Structures are given as structure tokens and as C-alpha cells.
Amino acid sequence: xxxxxxxxxxxxxxxxxxxxxFVKDLRVCGGNVAFSIELTTPACxxxxxxxxxxxxxxxxxxxxxxxxIEMTARVTAxxxxxxxxxxxPGVKNVLAVSSGKGGVGKSTVAVNLxxxxxxxGAKVGILDADVYGPNVPLMLGVRGQPEVVDKKIVPFQxxxxxxxxxxxxxxxxxxxxxxxxxxxxAVRQFLFDVGWQDLDYLVVDLPPGTGDAQLSLSQQAxxxxxxxxxxxxxxxxxxxxxxxxxxxTVNVPILGVVENMAWFQPPGHSERYHLFGQGxxxxxxxxxxxxxxxxxxxxxxxxxxxxxxxPAVLAVPDSLAARAFADIAGKVAQRVSILNAE
Ligand SMILES: Nc1ncnc2c1ncn2[C@@H]1O[C@H](COP(=O)(O)OP(=O)(O)OP(=O)(O)O)[C@@H](O)[C@H]1O
Ligand SMILES: [Mg+2]
Numbered sequence: 001x002x003x004x005x006x007x008x009x010x011x012x013x014x015x016x017x018x019x020x021x022f023v024k025d026l027r028v029c030g031g032n033v034a035f036s037i038e039l040t041t042p043a044c045x046x047x048x049x050x051x052x053x054x055x056x057x058x059x060x061x062x063x064x065x066x067x068x069i070e071m072t073a074r075v076t077a078x079x080x081x082x083x084x085x086x087x088x089p090g091v092k093n094v095l096a097v098s099s100g101k102g103g104v105g106k107s108t109v110a111v112n113l114x115x116x117x118x119x120x121g122a123k124v125g126i127l128d129a130d131v132y133g134p135n136v137p138l139m140l141g142v143r144g145q146p147e148v149v150d151k152k153i154v155p156f157q158x159x160x161x162x163x164x165x166x167x168x169x170x171x172x173x174x175x176x177x178x179x180x181x182x183x184x185x186a187v188r189q190f191l192f193d194v195g196w197q198d199l200d201y202l203v204v205d206l207p208p209g210t211g212d213a214q215l216s217l218s219q220q221a222x223x224x225x226x227x228x229x230x231x232x233x234x235x236x237x238x239x240x241x242x243x244x245x246x247x248x249t250v251n252v253p254i255l256g257v258v259e260n261m262a263w264f265q266p267p268g269h270s271e272r273y274h275l276f277g278q279g280x281x282x283x284x285x286x287x288x289x290x291x292x293x294x295x296x297x298x299x300x301x302x303x304x305x306x307x308x309x310x311p312a313v314l315a316v317p318d319s320l321a322a323r324a325f326a327d328i329a330g331k332v333a334q335r336v337s338i339l340n341a342e
Contacts, residue, residue, distance in 0.1 A: 001026065001033065004061050008053045010039075011046055012338050017054070024072070031065030033058050040341070041200075042073035042121035043333035075122060075200035076340040078224035086222035090196035091125070093224040093336055095203050096217075096252065100239020102208035105260035106229045107135035108306055109296070110205040112322070113227070115313040116329035118160050122200040125155060125162035129187070129217060130207040134167035141309020152195030159314060164194050184216050191221050201336070210239075210246040218250040224336060225255040227293065232259055232280035240284055254290045255335045257281050258328055262295035265320070272297075291335070294328040296321050 005023055006016040017023055017037060026035040037054060039047060051069055058067045077092035088094060097110040110126060118124040128136035137143065140158045146168065147154045155162035166187065196202060204223075207213050217223075226247045230240045240257065247254055259281030263272040281292040296302075299321040305312040312322045 001028065001058065001061065004057045005054060007057050008050060010050070012334055013040075013341050017050070031063055032068070033064055033066070034068040034070075036070040036072050039071065039073045040076045040337040041333040042075075043117055043330050044073070044337070045327075045330035045334055047071055073121065076337060078222065078336070078340050080222040086220065088191060088194075088196065088202065088221055091199045091202045093201050093340075094221060095201055095255070095332065095336070096206050096223050096226045096247075097203060097229060098206045098210075098214065098226050098243055098247070099208055099229040100210060100241070100243040102133075104208075104229050104231045105296070106208060107139060107205050108302060109227070109229045109258050109260060109325070109328075110203050111136060111139045111306070111311050112302075112313045112325040113329050113332065114161055114201075114203040115159060115311045116326045117201050117203070117333060119313065119326070120329065120333070122333070123198050124160075125164070125196050125199045125202045127194070127202060127204045128165035128167060129204050129213075131166045131187070131213070132207060134165050135306075136163065136205050137165050137167070139306045139309060139311065149195065151193070153190075153193055154195055155197075159311075162196060162199065166190055184212075187213070187217060188220050191217070201333075210242045215246060215250065218247065218252055223250075223252045225253045225339065227255050227332060228257045228290075229260055230257060230280055230284070231261045231276045232274065233277040237280045237283055240280075241288070244288055244290065253339055254288075255332055255339075256291040256293035257284050258293050259295045261298045264298040291331070293331045294324050296324045296328075 002018050006018045008017045022037050024036045024038050051071055054069055055067050058064055075092055080086050097106055099106045114124050114126040128134045140163055142156045142158050142163050155164045228240055228243050261276055263274045265272045285292045297320050301316045301319050302312045302321045305315045313325050316322055
């Protein structure tokens with residue numbers, strides 16, 4: 001039985017599922033075979049393909065009449081090379097969402113990425129690390145002050161996500177006057193004081209740009225990888241270069257680039273209007289060897305969903321933008337699994 005299953009390979013990890021230890025709970029009862037395949041992420045884009053291959057391989061064996069396969073997942077954790085320092089308690093993989101400049105849709109991507117990963121069955125949290133201009137609570141419709149239990153800040157629960165915002169460090173009605181070292185230590189404390197519960201992925205919406213705040217966060221916490229958001233025009237591409245360099249200096253792998261606001265297609269029409277130009281993501285892929293994770297079109301529902309606290313991935317899952325986000329989430333999870341296996 002296991003020999004037959006050796007024919008099924010994980011295309012990302014380049015090994016067969018038996019050697020990888022993915023086959024669990026194998027039960028044979030007469031002509032009935034049942035087992036589970038435990039992948040390294042529930043968001044695996046080739047999950048169905050592997051299931052079908054395994055089914056076929058087992059059904060081809062003499063005497064087998066029926067096969068039942070359960071697809072499960074246990075997400076692998078990213079470990080820093082230098083011991084456990086910097087590991088945020090309760091979190092397996094910290095994914096930073098970043099951009100060279102503001103307003104490109106970083107928070108939109110972060111929120112929809114988190115929702116899409118959660119929908120696939122992963123345990124996901126989202127942290128708004130933008131102290132000066134927090135968007136995430138609004139985009140998820142989360143309000144109020146969090147509870148503190150046993151000296152840990154308890155994350156909000158929304159749409160199955162654990163949600164926290166660093167903007168809570170500063171009162172609503174006060175302008176933020178923190179600078180440099182003060183903010184640095186507050187952020188540090190905050191990072192390690194949230195009581196995240198068993199997260200496979202913590203998506204962190206970083207403030208825009210490549211300044212001190214971004215750098216200090218990447219130095220204090222172990223970040224598994226970074227997703228960089230851009231729009232298609234040339235000036236954004238220049239900013240992406242800066243963002244990539246910043247993560248390279250702190251040894252954070254770039255998971256890939258998301259090209260947001262890639263085009264506009266009026267409802268009911270087939271033409272695509274490339275309002276912000278074309279090909280930025282592809283140029284980055286070529287120039288830096290960083291994968292283009294996907295292109296998200298401009299859609300009304302995305303903006304409305306953001307304003308109403310209902311992310312497009314949940315509110316309009318069949319829209320092109322929502323499907324692009326889901327696809328991007330699969331690719332991100334895939335890259336995380338591959339890098340963690342290396
Ligand atoms: N694909 C899209 N289609 C339509 N509207 C979008 C899309 N992406 C983002 N938006 C809208 O553009 C605006 C800016 O997006 P968002 O707040 O996510 O950007 P940001 O990069 O996080 O900005 P900031 O730098 O201010 O944090 C929001 O109103 C959002 O709803
Ligand atoms: Mg934002």
C-alpha cells in the first residue's frame with residue numbers, strides 16, 4: 001500500500017508523500033482502504049491534485065474496492081537560525097505585508113490574505129502595526145479596547161481571525177508624538193505581549209515605507225517572510241526596490257510581490273483598462289528574481305468591503321479580486337511551506 005503511495009509526490013517539496021511522513025492513520029478493512037494525508041498547509045494549491053493521484057494509486061492495487069482519503073494539515077513553523085529569540089509566543093509564522101509607499105492597498109491585501117488563509121482552514125491572526133494610520137480594525141469592523149488577562153492582551157475575534165492593532169498603544173483623540181526609541185520599545189513590548197492562540201500565520205500590516213519603524217520591527221521579531229504590495233506604475237516599482245533591499249538587510253525572505261489595482265474592467269465589459277500602467281510586477285520578477293504572487297484588479301466591491309468591515313474575500317468570494325486574493329494566499333502558504341522545509 002505504502003509503496004503504491006510513493007508514486008505520489010509533493011511537487012513543491014520534491015519528495016514522495018510516504019518519505020515526507022504525510023500518510024497517517026492507514027486502515028485496511030477487506031477491500032476498503034482509508035487514510036489521511038497531512039500536508040504542511042491547508043491552503044495548498046495542489047491539494048486536490050494530490051488527493052486524486054493518491055486515490056488512483058491505491059485503487060489500482062488488486063483487491064482494493066474503495067478508498068477514503070482525508071486531507072489534513074499541520075503547518076510547519078519558521079525557526080530563527082539563532083535560537084528562539086524573537087519568536088512571538090503562539091505564532092508559527094509571521095508574515096509581513098509591506099510596501100515601498102503608501103496607498104497602494106497594503107492593508108487591503110493584508111486583510112484579504114488573512115481571510116483567505118483562514119477560509120482554507122488555517123489558524124490566522126492579523127496585527128496592524130501601523131501606529132499612525134491604522135486601517136485593519138476598520139476594514140474588519142473591529143472596535144473597542146481589548147481585555148488584558150494574565151498580563152496578556154487578548155486579541156479580538158472577527159470572522160474566525162484573531163485581530164490586534166498597535167494603534168491601541170495611543171489614545172484615539174491624541175496626536176501621536178512618539179518618536180524613535182520610545183516607539184521602538186513600545187512596539188517591542190506590544191509584539192510579545194499579545195496572547196495569540198496557536199496561530200499558523202500571523203499577518204502583519206506594516207506601516208508604509210522603509211523607515212525606522214519597519215526596520216525595527218523586522219529586527220525585533222522573527223519574521224518568516226515578507227509580501228510586498230505594489231501598483232503597476234514605474235514609480236512604485238522603484239519603491240519596491242527599496243523595500244526588497246530593506247528586508248534583505250535583515251535577512252527576511254521575500255515571499256513575493258502582489259500587484260494591486262492592476263486593471264479596471266467595467267462590469268459587463270470585456271476590456272481591461274490599465275489605469276496605472278502595466279507590467280510592474282513582471283518587471284520586478286525579472287529584475288529581482290522575486291515571484292509575482294498575483295494581480296488584483298480594481299473593483300468597487302474591494303473598496304466598499306474595506307469601508308464596511310467586510311473583506312471582499314468573504315463578502316464577494318466569486319469576484320475576480322476575491323479569487324485573486326485566494327490564489328495569492330495559496331501561493332504564500334506554498335512558499336512558506338517550501339522555505340520552512342529547507
Ligand atoms: N483592488 C482594489 N480595488 C478597489 N479599491 C481598492 C483596491 N485596493 C485598495 N483599494 C482601496 O484603496 C484605498 C487604499 O487602500 P489601503 O488602505 O489598503 O492602502 P494602504 O497601502 O494600506 O494605505 P496606507 O499607506 O495609507 O496604509 C482604500 O480605500 C481601499 O479600499
Ligand atoms: Mg494601510
